[in-house]
Amino acid sequence: MAKDNSRTTMGDVAARAGVSQMTVSRVLNKSGKTSQTVRDRVQKAASELGYVHNRLATGLRMRFSPLVAVVLPTLGNRVFPEVLNGVNDALSEAGLRAVFGVSEYDDAQEEALVRDLLSWQPRGILLPGLEHSAATRAAIAGAVSASGTRVVEVMDIDGDPISVAVGVAQAEAGREMARHLLARGHRRIAYLGAQGDRDRRAAKRLEGFAEALRAGGGRLIVSRVSEGPSSLAEGRQMTADLLSTTKPHAIYYSNDDLAAGGLMHCLANGIDVPGQVALAGFNGLDIADALPLRLTTTRTPRYQIGFQAGRILAGDDAGAQMASVSGPRVIDLGSELVAGDTT
C-alpha cells in the first residue's frame, strides 16, 4: 500500500532501492546508462511503493508540459466529439494529453478559456476556426513567442491561419451544394441554420452557397437562423414553421442534425422528398446514411481533421516543421458532396 500520508517520490524509491534519486529518474525514464541490477532493484522498489510519476514536476522542470490545450465551440454537436476523438488519439500516440474547454461559440468565452488553458503551459493549442478576438490572438502570440507554443486552427481553411489550419474549404462546399441543387432543377431555395451569427463556418458556407446560387440563376428566398444549438428537434420545428408559409424547391441546412430533423418532419407529414421539397445538409454524420432516404450532404473528415491537428501539435509530424519554417500553412483535407435521395 501507499505511504502514510504524503505521496511517494523518487526519493522514497531511491532510499528503498539504495540508490540516488537521480538514478531512479534515469531508470524510470530509460535515459542515460544504468546497470541491469540497479534497474531491477529500482523497478521493484517503485512497484512495491506504488510510485506514481509526478508530471507537474516534470512539466515544471522541462520547458513545457505534455499537455495540449483544446478549445471546442460546443460538445452538443456530434462533430466536435469526433474531432476531439481524433486529437486525443493522435496525442495519446505521442504520450500527450488534452486539456479542453468549451467556448459555446462565444468570443469572450473563448478569450477567457484560452488564457486559462495557456496557464497549463501547453505545448500547443487547438482552436476552432480562423476568427478570434484581438485579445485571444495577443494571448496566443505571447505564448508562441515565450514558449514556442504550437497553434493549429481546425475545420476552416478560408482565411489566414495564425500558424497552421487543418480543415476544409467552407465557402467552396457551399458553392458546390448550390451547383448540385441547381443541377437537379431547384431554383427557389431556403436556408436554415442555428447558433445565431456565431457559427462563422456556416456563414461562410452560406455566402458561397448564395453566390453560386445567384450565378446559376437560382434564388435564396428565405434564410433563417435560430439562436440556440442545432438539434433534430430544432430542425424539425424550423422546417415545419418554414413550410407552413413558404414552398421552396429545396432547403439547405447548416448541418445534418437540422436536415435530418427536417426530413423527419416531411416523413411524418407525408411530404414528398424531393418531389415537394428537396433537402440538403452538411457534415455527413452517420445519420445521413441511415435514414429511410439517404440525405444529400457534404461529408467532412472530422476525425481526420482532429487526428492530423493532433499530430502537428504533438510535433511528430513533418507538416509541423514545414509550418514553422515557411509561415502560415493550410492543410485541406477535402470535403465531398454526397448526393443522396433527398435532392
Place this chain on the structure above:
Amino acid sequence: MAKDNSRTTMGDVAARAGVSQMTVSRVLNKSGKTSQTVRDRVQKAASELGYVHNRLATGLRMRFSPLVAVVLPTLGNRVFPEVLNGVNDALSEAGLRAVFGVSEYDDAQEEALVRDLLSWQPRGILLPGLEHSAATRAAIAGAVSASGTRVVEVMDIDGDPISVAVGVAQAEAGREMARHLLARGHRRIAYLGAQGDRDRRAAKRLEGFAEALRAGGGRLIVSRVSEGPSSLAEGRQMTADLLSTTKPHAIYYSNDDLAAGGLMHCLANGIDVPGQVALAGFNGLDIADALPLRLTTTRTPRYQIGFQAGRILAGDDAGAQMASVSGPRVIDLGSELVAGDTT
C-alpha cells in the same frame, strides 16, 4: 509583447513593479493584505508583460493540481460527450479543468489510462461504471490514501462504489422495459446490443430485462451482440439480419442508436411498427423524439450525471462531505421509461 525567449514569471513582474515576488503572488491571488498602490502597480506590470500564471508550479507547490481526471469508455456514443459536458460545466464553475482519456470499453486500457491520468496528481477521478480491474482499483486506492483523491463512478449504481456512484439503476431499467413490453402484449422478444460483452451496464439491463420477462411469461428468443461500437448503421444492419430469419414481437436494443437504426430499417422496408414488430431503446437521445415515430426508450439524465459528479469531484458539494464521512454512497438520479409510438 512577451520577453525575448523565456517565459515571464512573477519575479519579472515583481522587478518591474518594484516589489518582491511574494507580493506579486499575493496581489494576483488576492490573498493576504496588499495596499491599493501596490496592487495597481503589480496589475499594470503584469498586464504590460503579458504575464501568464504557471499552474504547473502552483500544482506542484500546493498539494494537488486543479485538474480532475475523467475516464470515458468512448467518445463515439452521444452519451459520453454529454456526460463530459456536464462534468466540464461543474468543474469550470469551480475553476477546475478536466484531463480525460478514452478506454474503449477495455479493462487493460482503462488500467493504463488511470495510471497515466493519476500522474497529473488530479484532485479527483471519474470512472465509468463500477467494474474495474484489481490493478485499477489498487492504483486508485494508492492515490486515495496518498493524496485523498476523490473518486466518483458514473452511470451505474448497481453494485458497490469505491466511494461515490452517480447514475441510474441499470437492472431495474431493464425490468421496467420488460414489464412495459409485456403490458403491450409482446411475448417473444429479441435483444440486440453492441460493444461485445464489454458494456457491463448493458449486460445488467439485459439481465434485469430477461428476468422480468420470464417472470411475466415472456421469452427472450434471441440475443445478439455485435463486437463493434453502436451506430445507426449497425442497428439497421443487425435488425435487417435478425428479421430475415426471426419474427419477434419486439426488439429491445442496448441503446437508441441501434434502435433508431432498426426503426429506419422498418420504415424503409414498409415493416409496420409496432404492428409487425415493436422496438425499444435506451438512453432517450434526442433522436428518439424526432423520428417519425417516437421511439419507446428509457430516458437517462446524462448531463446531470456528469454535472453532479463534477460537483462532487470539485468538492463544493455537500454530498461529497457525506460520502467521505459515511463511506460508499450511491446517488440515484433516476431514469424514466418513455412510452413512444414504437411499442
Place this chain on the structure above:
DNA sequence: AGAGCATATGTTTACGTAAACATAGGTCAA
C-alpha cells in the same frame, strides 16, 4: 604497469510558485 577512457552512479541546481516565518513602520492607549 600506467595513461586514457568508457561506464555507471552521485551531487548540485533550477524550474515557478506559495506557505511560513521575519521585519519595518505606523497607531494607539495609558
Place this chain on the structure above:
DNA sequence: TTGACCTATGTTTACGTAAACATATGCTCT
C-alpha cells in the same frame, strides 16, 4: 513617551523532477 500591536511587505524554503556537472570503478592498449 513607551511599548504592545497591527499592517504591509520582504526572505527563506520546499514542492518533485531532470539537466549539468562531478566522480569512482574498471577496462583497454601500449
